Structure formats: C-alpha cells, structure tokens
Amino acid sequence: MRDATLFIGDLHLDPEVRPATVALFLAFLRGPARDAARLYILGDLFEAWVGDDDNSPGYEPILAGLRELAASGVPTAFICGNRDFLAGTLFGERSGCELLSDPSPIVLNGLPTLLTHGDRLCTDDNEHMQFRAHVAQPQVRAAFLTRPLAERQAEARALRRRSEEHKQNKPEAIMDVNPGAVQAALAEHGARLMIHGHTHRPALHGDPVERAVVGDWGECGSVLRCTPGGVLELLRLHPDMTVETVVTAPLPGTNA
Numbered sequence: 215m216r217d218a219t220l221f222i223g224d225l226h227l228d229p230e231v232r233p234a235t236v237a238l239f240l241a242f243l244r245g246p247a248r249d250a251a252r253l254y255i256l257g258d259l260f261e262a263w264v265g266d267d268d269n270s271p272g273y274e275p276i277l278a279g280l281r282e283l284a285a286s287g288v289p290t291a292f293i294c295g296n297r298d299f300l301a302g303t304l305f306g307e308r309s310g311c312e313l314l315s316d317p318s319p320i321v322l323n324g325l326p327t328l329l330t331h332g333d334r335l336c337t338d339d340n341e342h343m344q345f346r347a348h349v350a351q352p353q354v355r356a357a358f359l360t361r362p363l364a365e366r367q368a369e370a371r372a373l374r375r376r377s378e379e380h381k382q383n384k385p386e387a388i389m390d391v392n393p394g395a396v397q398a399a400l401a402e403h404g405a406r407l408m409i410h411g412h413t414h415r416p417a418l419h420g421d422p423v424e425r426a427v428v429g430d431w432g433e434c435g436s437v438l439r440c441t442p443g444g445v446l447e448l449l450r451l452h453p454d455m456t457v458e459t460v461v462t463a464p465l466p467g468t469n470a
C-alpha cells in the first residue's frame with residue numbers, strides 16, 4: 215500500500231470480547247499500514263472509550279501499535295466516533311494520533327474532501343440525534359469523567375447492551391445517512407467527496423464517486439485506499455494480511 219492514503223473506521227476494538235479483531239488491527243499496523251503515506255481513523259476505533267485515564271491492560275498493545283506506526287513515519291489522524299467521543303488530548307499523546315474534529319475537510323490528491331465519522335448524517339434516527347446532543351454538553355462529559363473508572367466502564371457495558379437491543383428494533387433506512395444531510399455537509403465545506411464510516415455499509419456511492427463508506431472490522435478488516443495515482447479502492451483485509459479488492463473507482467477529477 216506504498217504511498218497511499220488509508221482510511222479505516224468502526225473497528226469497535228474490545229480486547230476482552232473480540233481479541234481476534236485486536237490481533238488483526240495490530241498486524242495491520244505492523245504490516246500494510248507501514249507503507250502508507252498517511253492513515254486516517256474515522257471513529258469507533260474502540261467499542262467504548264470511557265476516558266483517557268482508562269489504563270485497561272488490553273488497550274496498551276493498541277496504543278503502542280499506533281505510537282510505533284507514527285514513529286515509523288506514518289502520520290495518523292483520528293476522528294472520534296459515537297463510541298469513543300471521549301477520546302481527548304491524553305489519548306492523542308498515548309496513541310501518537312493527531313486528533314481531528316468531526317467533520318474535517320482535507321485535500322486528497324488535490325480533491326476537496328470531507329472526513330466524518332458519519333453518525334451526524336443519520337438525521338432520521340431521532341434517538342441517536344438526542345444522544346448526540348446530550349453528550350455534546352460539556353457539563354455532561356465533565357460529570358461522567360469525574361466518576362470512578364470502574365463505574366464508567368460498567369456504565370459503558372450497560373449502554374452497549376441497550377444500544378444492541380434498540381438497533382434490532384429500528385428500520386434499516388433510519389440507520390443510514392440522510393441524503394440531504396450529506397449534500398448539506400458537502401456544500402458547506404465546498405467538498406466534492408465525503409469519506410465516512412458508522413453505518414457499516416462499505417461502498418463507493420455516485421458516478422463520479424461522491425461518498426465513500428468504510429466498513430466495520432470483525433474477522434476481516436475494511437480499508438479504503440487512495441492511491442497516489444488517484445484511484446479509490448475499497449479493500450477487505452484478511453487475517454493473513456492478504457488484501458481483496460471489493461470495488462474501485464477513480465477519484466473525481468483524475469484521469470486514472
């Protein structure tokens with residue numbers, strides 16, 4: 215993946231529950247990611263992040279892997295998702311990641327591009343929009359972070375169970391991005407391409423491509439690669455680090 219820009223998201227790393235996905239990610243960091251020009255993590259790296267003081271032993275190899283990638287010369291940037299929105303300055307120091315706000319405009323091979331986790335675009339999901347508004351309040355975050363670490367970890371586990379139950383009762387369509395919200399965000403930032411995750415629906419949408427969606431990680435990983443020549447490639451990463459191409463498309467405005 216030499217000199218390419220890589221995008222990943224929705225790894226939902228949970229060392230206790232899904233150690234194989236953690237192993238897959240660590241192999242990715244030591245392997246294919248080392249050849250990249252840059253790595254963007256578009257949120258929900260963790261299944262839950264209850265504060266930058268979380269010193270659970272399972273997180274240490276993940277943070278070390280990220281630090282080593284950055285030290286090897288691959289700048290890594292991180293946008294918070296709805297599971298790890300409490301990742302802050304200290305997380306940045308512990309991981310070596312640069313923290314970006316959501317959304318963040320970048321220039322990708324000359325193309326104005328907007329990066330976001332994606333949940334802000336799911337405006338048809340009223341319940342989730344209420345959750346977002348609630349946890350956006352500084353006093354809500356501050357109050358949560360003053361609670362003991364063990365209590366916060368227990369709360370996160372309970373929240374996850376409730377979220378799983380709710381998801382099963384929601385129609386598919388309201389869990390996806392709202393097309394109007396996508397267009398509004400692109401217009402607001404003068405972007406021609408949006409890259410996001412959150413929905414777990416990996417795809418390249420539009421002709422020319424206007425929206426690229428990275429998939430979630432489990433047994434396999436999902437990686438969006440933009441080659442130096444301007445080709446977007448949605449890839450599936452296998453545990454043995456072989457890469458399968460799911461779909462490709464030229465970056466808009468290039469002659470690739």
Ligand SMILES: [Mn+2]
Binds near residue numbers: 295296297331333412
């Ligand atoms: Mn999410």
